[in-house]
Amino acid sequence: MGDLIVVDNLTRMFGSFTAIKDVSFSFDSGSIFGFIGPNGAGKTTTMRILSTLDIATTGDAFINGYSVIDEPDKVRSMIGFMPDYYGAPKNMTIKDYLDFFARAYLLKGEKRRKSVEYVIDFMDMKKIQDKHVVTLSKGMKQRLCLGRALIHDPKILILDEPAAGLDPRARIELRELLKILAERGKAILISSHILTELSELCDSCAIIEQGKILSHGNVNEIQESLQLNNKSLPVISLSLLEPNEDILIHLNEIPFVEQVEEITKGKKFKLKVNGNKNQIPQILKNLIDSGYLVMEFKLEGQNLEDLFLNITKGEVQ
Amino acid sequence: MKTKIERLDSIAEEITDYLSPLTIKEVRQSMKGKLFLSSFLLGIVACLIPSIYFASTNNQVQGKDAFFIFSVILFSGVGVVFPFMAFASLHEDRLNSTYELMGITKLNSHQLVWGKWQSSMVQVSLFISSVMPFLTYSYFMKGISFISILAIVIIAFVFAQAANLFGILAGSLSHLKKNRMILYLLFVFVGVGFLCVAGGIGLAHEASRGSINQFLDHFWKLKEIFWITLFIVSMTIAFEWFLFELAAGQLAPVTSNRSSRCRYALTLVYILFIAFAWVMLDYLTARALGRSYGYSSSLWLARSFSAMFAFVFVFVFTLSLFILGETDELSPLQHKKYLNSSGFLSRIWKTLYMSGRSSGYLFLLSMLVLFQFLFLITDLNIFDQWAKRESILFYFFNAVFFISFIYLINNLSIVKKLTAPFRRIATIVILVLFVAGPLMFFWFDNPTGKSFNVFNPICFTEYGRDKKLRHYYSLVNAIAAVLLCIRCIFHIIRAKREIQTIRKFDAGERGASQ
Ligand SMILES: Nc1ncnc2c1ncn2[C@@H]1O[C@H](COP(=O)(O)OP(=O)(O)OP(=O)(O)O)[C@@H](O)[C@H]1O
Ligand SMILES: [Mg+2]
Numbered sequence: 118m119g120d121l122i123v124v125d126n127l128t129r130m131f132g133s134f135t136a137i138k139d140v141s142f143s144f145d146s147g148s149i150f151g152f153i154g155p156n157g158a159g160k161t162t163t164m165r166i167l168s169t170l171d172i173a174t175t176g177d178a179f180i181n182g183y184s185v186i187d188e189p190d191k192v193r194s195m196i197g198f199m200p201d202y203y204g205a206p207k208n209m210t211i212k213d214y215l216d217f218f219a220r221a222y223l224l225k226g227e228k229r230r231k232s233v234e235y236v237i238d239f240m241d242m243k244k245i246q247d248k249h250v251v252t253l254s255k256g257m258k259q260r261l262c263l264g265r266a267l268i269h270d271p272k273i274l275i276l277d278e279p280a281a282g283l284d285p286r287a288r289i290e291l292r293e294l295l296k297i298l299a300e301r302g303k304a305i306l307i308s309s310h311i312l313t314e315l316s317e318l319c320d321s322c323a324i325i326e327q328g329k330i331l332s333h334g335n336v337n338e339i340q341e342s343l344q345l346n347n348k349s350l351p352v353i354s355l356s357l358l359e360p361n362e363d364i365l366i367h368l369n370e371i372p373f374v375e376q377v378e379e380i381t382k383g384k385k386f387k388l389k390v391n392g393n394k395n396q397i398p399q400i401l402k403n404l405i406d407s408g409y410l411v412m413e414f415k416l417e418g419q420n421l422e423d424l425f426l427n428i429t430k431g432e433v434q
Numbered sequence: 435m436k437t438k439i440e441r442l443d444s445i446a447e448e449i450t451d452y453l454s455p456l457t458i459k460e461v462r463q464s465m466k467g468k469l470f471l472s473s474f475l476l477g478i479v480a481c482l483i484p485s486i487y488f489a490s491t492n493n494q495v496q497g498k499d500a501f502f503i504f505s506v507i508l509f510s511g512v513g514v515v516f517p518f519m520a521f522a523s524l525h526e527d528r529l530n531s532t533y534e535l536m537g538i539t540k541l542n543s544h545q546l547v548w549g550k551w552q553s554s555m556v557q558v559s560l561f562i563s564s565v566m567p568f569l570t571y572s573y574f575m576k577g578i579s580f581i582s583i584l585a586i587v588i589i590a591f592v593f594a595q596a597a598n599l600f601g602i603l604a605g606s607l608s609h610l611k612k613n614r615m616i617l618y619l620l621f622v623f624v625g626v627g628f629l630c631v632a633g634g635i636g637l638a639h640e641a642s643r644g645s646i647n648q649f650l651d652h653f654w655k656l657k658e659i660f661w662i663t664l665f666i667v668s669m670t671i672a673f674e675w676f677l678f679e680l681a682a683g684q685l686a687p688v689t690s691n692r693s694s695r696c697r698y699a700l701t702l703v704y705i706l707f708i709a710f711a712w713v714m715l716d717y718l719t720a721r722a723l724g725r726s727y728g729y730s731s732s733l734w735l736a737r738s739f740s741a742m743f744a745f746v747f748v749f750v751f752t753l754s755l756f757i758l759g760e761t762d763e764l765s766p767l768q769h770k771k772y773l774n775s776s777g778f779l780s781r782i783w784k785t786l787y788m789s790g791r792s793s794g795y796l797f798l799l800s801m802l803v804l805f806q807f808l809f810l811i812t813d814l815n816i817f818d819q820w821a822k823r824e825s826i827l828f829y830f831f832n833a834v835f836f837i838s839f840i841y842l843i844n845n846l847s848i849v850k851k852l853t854a855p856f857r858r859i860a861t862i863v864i865l866v867l868f869v870a871g872p873l874m875f876f877w878f879d880n881p882t883g884k885s886f887n888v889f890n891p892i893c894f895t896e897y898g899r900d901k902k903l904r905h906y907y908s909l910v911n912a913i914a915a916v917l918l919c920i921r922c923i924f925h926i927i928r929a930k931r932e933i934q935t936i937r938k939f940d941a942g943e944r945g946a947s948q
């Protein structure tokens with residue numbers, strides 16, 4: 118229980134509707150925690166409670182030992198919250214905006230100027246710092262919003278879908294920024310339904326659906342436990358450089374291959390493998406030894422996205 | 435080496451460290467959006483048009499007419515344009531959620547409201563100062579005294595403070611449901627705007643006839659001058675404080691205590707009002723009995739006293755809307771404190787000062803019951819006199835009755851169940867017809883008001899003449915008051931039981947885990 122962030126049985130009801138139920142997880146500084154779930158799962162609700170913007174019906178959460186319910190003021194100075202909407206006030210430049218929030222966190226004089234400059238540099242907004250906030254593109258607004266969350270150098274960052282709507286380059290940049298921040302000892306809670314990203318970024322994660330945590334822990338552990346539970350046979354996708362009519366017969370002769378599905382004639386296949394993991398490389402070796410020009414040979418159902426679909430399958434209404 | 439300008443710049447920066455961040459933000463935004471300039475130009479442009487007309491017309495325009503026209507422009511700006519601008523700007527900030535994010539910084543919601551208010555008052559000041567030269571010009575056209583102009587400008591400034599606060603309050607409520615929002619907006623911009631502009635125009639009219647000079651001549655000689663001034667000033671401040679706290683409470687995040695301060699402000703207003711009512715009733719009794727008891731006997735005093743009663747109605751109406759809009763979710767901090775409180779008195783205290791719809795009702799109603807009681811006991815000897823003046827006081831009784839009715843249909847479980855399908859509509863209908871309606875009609879002169887009697891089931895002319903009827907309605911009101919008292923007591927007893935259950939549960943759980 119020594120973790121920086123401890124969420125303890127949070128439940129939030131809106132009238133008779135339960136948005137989240139008994140949500141618990143915890144993580145420590147220097148780590149990135151992924152919060153994954155489909156639309157309406159309750160990610161935003163949980164994050165708003167952690168940011169003291171909303172109150173839990175029952176349960177509590179502790180940030181650095183302070184309860185978000187009993188001592189919201191102490192919690193507030195430790196967190197930077199980036200919401201999933203990006204409102205932009207009129208007639209304000211990026212610099213004014215950041216300067217205002219720095220003042221709002223009671224930073225004074227040199228300290229304030231430094232932190233504004235630092236955030237502008239860190240978020241690489243030097244060139245656009247005199248642009249009006251309303252005129253910014255979505256990606257820039259998001260960047261500004263993250264910068265705003267950083268302005269008082271909080272120990273904890275709560276980011277609600279920071280990658281939504283970013284182009285691929287901006288996503289990679291965001292990932293790098295978050296990694297740097299984690300290295301500097303910040304605890305980062307990040308929500309998303311773009312899962313492939315989180316699988317590379319997060320140290321641990323929780324999967325939430327319909328307000329309940331389905332699975333929670335280290336990313337690798339979750340993956341392994343899922344594979345153990347996964348009773349269906351591993352599937353390999355295979356593609357060749359040039360179409361080859363003979364390969365279908367050859368594939369069916371390989372001992373562990375249970376079933377072959379031809380996707381593109383003579384070129385792309387899906388193989389269902391019967392047996393344990395160690396035998397999979399044997400199949401590849403066999404194909405190469407037989408002179409086939411293999412372009413792609415990939416085990417499917419192993420990234421977080423597939424796992425996610427696996428776990429949440431059937432529960433989506 | 436820093437240049438002089440750079441050094442000056444950094445000194446300016448240092449100084450801004452001591453200002454409220456909100457003020458700096460608002461000022462910056464207004465400068466960038468040229469709001470200050472346009473507020474200033476608005477006054478000049480609006481006043482230039484009639485001035486050009488005065489200059490071009492062959493008829494000799496008198497200073498007092500010019501003064502009247504400029505005052506109308508002044509009050510329209512102050513009562514309608516700027517409150518609306520304050521509303522629009524706050525509403526926009528709330529829509530783009532800037533305020534939500536500000537709520538979790540180190541700024542508190544009072545600073546947020548204060549910043550908005552300050553910046554809108556700066557705009558108003560610019561507007562007033564742009565109208566000032568024209569008012570001075572009317573002074574040089576002869577026919578209007580300098581003191582009248584000064585009085586009008588001061589009044590406009592005070593009106594502006596309250597009107598802007600109403601605008602800010604409306605903006606702070608903008609997360610509410612649409613129909614309630616419309617009700618508020620109507621109230622603020624039709625009600626307050628109308629009162630402010632109409633009141634301002636009325637005053638300007640009086641002033642242009644030289645009444646302000648007469649009034650002041652008379653006023654300085656009054657024996658009660660100190661007390662009257664004290665009352666007006668303290669009431670204005672208390673009421674503004676109340677509006678301020680309401681807006682701040684709405685802007686604060688749910689996790690903070692959103693309502694105790696509103697209640698404190700309210701209590702102060704109530705106490706002031708009770709004191710005032712007491713003095714006034716005493717005064718009227720003295721007049722009725724033909725004795726002066728050391729009061730100045732003047733008709734205008736009686737008239738302005740009864741006009742002040744209208745204030746209560748603006749107040750009660752705002753209040754009931756606010757109370758109805760309060761959320762049921764107690765602020766958790768308050769809730770815990772409440773559960774830990776022991777003793778009957780402290781529980782009553784905490785029930786009243788806690789957020790939440792039912793405690794809001796209780797607060798409002800226990801205060802109204804107090805009034806009811808006050809008027810019932812004073813009713814004994816002065817009602818005859820009072821009734822002949824067909825005073826707003828009668829509306830007041832009815833308002834208590836109907837508000838308690840609203841309370842019952844919303845909070846008494848049996849009545850609540852029976853009236854469930856039409857509860858909301860009934861609440862609004864009762865409020866509009868029996869509370870807001872009479873309030874609006876009061877503003878017409880009494881003869882006009884009479885023709886609107888259909889809206890008031892208790893016809894007050896009859897009420898005054900027929901002793902039996904009067905006693906009957908006193909009885910009805912007394913019953914309402916007693917019912918409400920009983921309801922209050924039940925509420926407190928139930929709260930006690932609830933606490934006991936929770937304590938037992940807590941103890942059991944702790945025992946189990948040990
Ligand atoms: N203020 C509210 N009143 C009523 N219901 C709400 C409120 N806020 C959220 N909900 C409901 O709670 C559930 C969870 O919402 P939440 O916004 O937390 O989902 P989410 O996981 O963030 O989804 P998304 O990926 O779409 O952002 C939804 O069913 C939503 O309708
Ligand atoms: Mg969300």
